[in-house]
Amino acid sequence: MSAIEITGLNVHYGKVHAVRDVDLYVDQGEVVVVVGPNGAGKSSLLAALSGLVPPSSGRVVMSGTDITGRPAHRIARLGLVQVPEGRRIFAPLTIDENLKLGAYTVKDRARVKELRGTVLEMFPILADRIDSPAGLLSGGEQQMLAFGRALMSDPHTMLLDEPSMGLSPALVDRVIEAIRQISESGLSILMVEQNASAAFGVANRAYILDQGEISLEGPVGEVAADPRVLAAFLGVTEED
Amino acid sequence: MIDWLAANAPLLRNISVLALLGYSVQLALRAGVFSFATVGFYAIGGYVTANLLKAGWNWVAVMALVIVVGFVFALVISPVLNRLRHLFLAMATLAFTLFIQSLALSWATFTGGAQGMFGVRRVLPQGAMIAIVVVVVLIVWLTQRGVLGRATSALRHDELLAASLGVNVSRQQTMAFAASSGVGALAGFVQVSTTGVFGPDDISFSTVVTSLTVLVVGGAIIWAGPLVGAILVGTLPLYLVKAGNLSLIIQAVVVLAIVVYQPEGLVGIVKYLFSIIRKPFRKKPRETTAGAPAS
């Protein structure tokens, strides 16, 4: 059973057709990356999965449960968590409060404590400043907090929207390392990126999204070797 | 025509004052200024007019002075308001109006206290009253077109964007607020110089509601909105008098329904209907989503 299975998904904003007939799946424990340029519809795809935007047609099935059109907070309770574009931490709240909110759906207090321990171990920087407002963290630290907050919900599937955005190359490596770690703990991950080279490093399979449509899909090795991808996303031209 | 005008003098007077109140709110709103100060300036205009007319002033001079008073007063308080945005501005301007209301009750030597002012000379000729409204409508219409219109519209949607397009945000908004206040005070002048009375009841919270009703029913942003709204709000009560207090309830429910379901007001509905009627004649029919008109 796939962690996520999308069939014929469409998203409209008024007259804008942002996602067109997308079919996509993520198997249990897999890391899948969707690569596309600005405005390709990557965030819209994730928003339709997590319930922030109602799809105009199509089906979204999560571990065998049809979640199409369910409200976001319900979907979150089913173990799907999203780390959105631009991190969106709750800036005025403390790091501790951000983490607590991450675990909003977890009822078992002992489990929350356990999760908190794991997260703080994974991102020690958060432990050092646990009671300071999250808005004072640097961009990279905020990305760690966003990961930590997402992990606090004890999810089985994680959606990542451009986690490397706005980070220095060193920090991008750190983020990719974190994703690898999270994946090894057994989570299924669907990540969308513009920065293809970084993303291809951790992913099992890749999709290319262009103007709302999937134009190419397959194992990372194959997709990365495609001349169109080389030219458009990896900065390599055919003459080389 | 003349007969009809004479016979319907109270109705026309009502519509004129309502329209001026509606335009006063609109002038501020369309530049992104959430101002509830209109009724406060209406009160100032009304009481100043009552006092000056009683002192024997000529009405043209009073009118000019009232507009200037509204303008200047607005410019004086705008440095305070300029730093405020959205809800804070709404709150501060409403506080201003509530304060003026309270002042009108306690400053009896100037306002007549709870009784208000009465027996003021009713000097404004009907023709002049209509001319005033026409001029205000024209000004609103003209300033909604061209470069100025686009600048104000940008202000309403996104101040940062407007600033980046070279619009002087704070000056434009100050001017919009001053214009709004001037027209609000002018409404007070028209009310007093045609009815001869003015008191706390004229400037109560229900006037705030009425001014917003006029705006919302017609269409908050479209230039014709307040005029259409004023005609409706001015005439409907004639048919609803039998309903008594119920008419107030009906009015409130209608406003709520419009605000929630048809924020573009009646003018918006009419425009939408036109767009449906015209659609079959378009050369290239475009794909549209069913339901509400595109905003």
Added chain:
Amino acid sequence: MLQYLVNGLSLGAIYALFSLGLSISWAGLNILNLAHGTVFMVGALTAWLLSEQLPGVPFLLVLVIAMVICGLIGLAMELVVFRQIRRRTSDGNQQTLTTVIATVATSSLLIAIAEQFTGGQPQGLSQDLFVVSGYTVFGIRITNIQIAIIVIAAVLSFAVAWFIKRGRQGQALRALSVDRDMAKLVGVSADRLSALTMFGAGAMAGLAGVLLAVQINAVEAHMGEALLFKAFAIIIIAGVGSIGATVAAAVALALVETFVAAYWVSDLRDVVVFALIILFLLVRPQGISSKGWQRA
């Protein structure tokens, strides 16, 4: 002198109960509820109607019924008006403005309904509803209703402050205030929490309405407007959403008013309040121009 302190304190307690709901729904939901004063009036009206229709009805029951009714009005506003506007308008500016206008319309609706009952006249509250008795301690006269008001307001203020700071739903509300969509993504039911907030704000306004009606022994359809003006001043002084500062500002404002009326000219009370509004707008515009819960 001390006498005025007691009177000012009980007035301040009413102001606090009233302002807290206004401030929280603003901070959490970005709603400036101009019908809040009218909801307060409905609380008072409920007490009057109950005491007229059911002579001898227990005061505590009246208090609870009024709170539930006012809470339900808040809830209805959220369900029928605010939620619909949120669904239909995506432009933030327009949403905020439309919501404010809708609260004004709601307010006039409630006033019109109230006038059906009061006939547009001020009504006296039956003395049997709550037998006011006074005590004299060290030469200061204090009534049982004043004690009740002060105690209730103090307890509720602490409860609200705890709820916002430490409570699970309070934390969720602060998250909602910062980023509504993100709050949904962590599993917060934004709709339910908004409904809960509007219910709570309404119930507290209703409570304040009953208490003030008993203290001044009068009910009138427009009685909420003056209070709205005071609450504006309090919010401008305290900042939106800060519970402790709101309570402190409420008490301070009530004391200032009481002393101005006692030692100076009663009619100048509102002038002083307005002067305070202008003063605070001038000295700390930054402090209030960003919403309290959204500052890092």
